[in-house]
Amino acid sequence: MAVSFQLVIDCADPEPLARFWAAALGYELEPPPDGFASWDAYWRDVGVPEDELGTGADCIVDPGGRGPRIWFQVVPERKAVKNRLHLDIGVSGGRAVPIEARRQRVDAEASRLADLGAVLIGVLNTEGLDHYAVAMEDPEGNEFDIN
Amino acid sequence: MTSVRQIQVTFDCAEPERVARFWCEVLGYVVPPPPEGFATWDDSGRALPPEHQGSASACTDPSGAGPRLFFQRVPEGKVVKNRLHLDVRAGTGLAGEERLAALEAECARLAALGAVRVRLLPADGGNESCLVMQDIEGNEFCLD
Numbered sequence: 001m002a003v004s005f006q007l008v009i010d011c012a013d014p015e016p017l018a019r020f021w022a023a024a025l026g027y028e029l030e031p032p033p034d035g036f037a038s039w040d041a042y043w044r045d046v047g048v049p050e051d052e053l054g055t056g057a058d059c060i061v062d063p064g065g066r067g068p069r070i071w072f073q074v075v076p077e078r079k080a081v082k083n084r085l086h087l088d089i090g091v092s093g094g095r096a097v098p099i100e101a102r103r104q105r106v107d108a109e110a111s112r113l114a115d116l117g118a119v120l121i122g123v124l125n126t127e128g129l130d131h132y133a134v135a136m137e138d139p140e141g142n143e144f145d146i147n
Numbered sequence: 148m149t150s151v152r153q154i155q156v157t158f159d160c161a162e163p164e165r166v167a168r169f170w171c172e173v174l175g176y177v178v179p180p181p182p183e184g185f186a187t188w189d190d191s192g193r194a195l196p197p198e199h200q201g202s203a204s205a206c207t208d209p210s211g212a213g214p215r216l217f218f219q220r221v222p223e224g225k226v227v228k229n230r231l232h233l234d235v236r237a238g239t240g241l242a243g244e245e246r247l248a249a250l251e252a253e254c255a256r257l258a259a260l261g262a263v264r265v266r267l268l269p270a271d272g273g274n275e276s277c278l279v280m281q282d283i284e285g286n287e288f289c290l291d
Contacts, residue, residue, distance in 0.1 A: 010230040026151035085231040090153040
């Protein structure tokens with residue numbers, strides 16, 4: 001039995017980033033606990049001071065309960081260098097799928113995410129290697145790949 | 148409605164195989180079997196050009212539930228705190244002293260494998276306690 005984990009992504013403004021990644025991954029904003037209309041209502045109830053409220057929704061979850069929860073954590077510092085950890089989104093179906101079909105699936109996903117606010121950085125397509133991926137950045141500049 | 152996407156977490160590193168083995172120990176993951184036609188990953192690696200040998204490794208959840216982790220060799224070292232990290236669920240469902248004991252025990256196990264204990268963040272009003280660590284190449288992670 002593997003140990004489960006959640007992913008934590010540092011950010012400046014959690015809710016827009018949470019909404020981007022929910023739309024990208026087919027996740028949903030984590031609803032507040034039962035009996036609370038909002039996360040602020042819940043945090044106020046457990047005693048979090050008023051000046052720490054107002055971050056909005058900052059967690060996303062897989063509605064199927066399978067993939068890891070992702071928490072967008074507010075930090076004071078801005079992104080300074082290329083992230084050393086990044087997410088890869090798999091849409092191609094893997095090497096059993098012909099490369100041309102994979103390319104079309106990856107490009108279609110890149111186009112969908114660009115419409116949501118991601119930026120295309122480049123195509124990763126080494127001559128002679130049976131691999132096609134694109135590199136993008138999310139709305140706060142975090143690198144990710146689609147393959 | 149978008150279907151749920153399959154994700155993988157990629158780590159930039161200096162020594163991919165070593166870091167992959169460490170994370171196998173943290174998560175109960177396994178290194179996947181080598182490609183067809185090869186008895187070991189070393190054998191398959193030797194079929195690659197020298198510059199690609201040892202350049203990547205991976206580990207997967209044997210149950211298939213958790214995302215694959217991929218480790219790729221990069222020339223640059225780590226310079227700042229990572230903006231993306233894993234919170235490893237070592238104390239789920241536990242509170243107070245019992246939770247602290249579970250986190251410290253897991254910390255001791257991972258420290259023996261080369262991880263570094265950074266600090267304990269005690270429970271506050273809204274959050275349970277959490278123990279910050281670094282893996283064998285300095286990547287931050289939490290036990291929570």
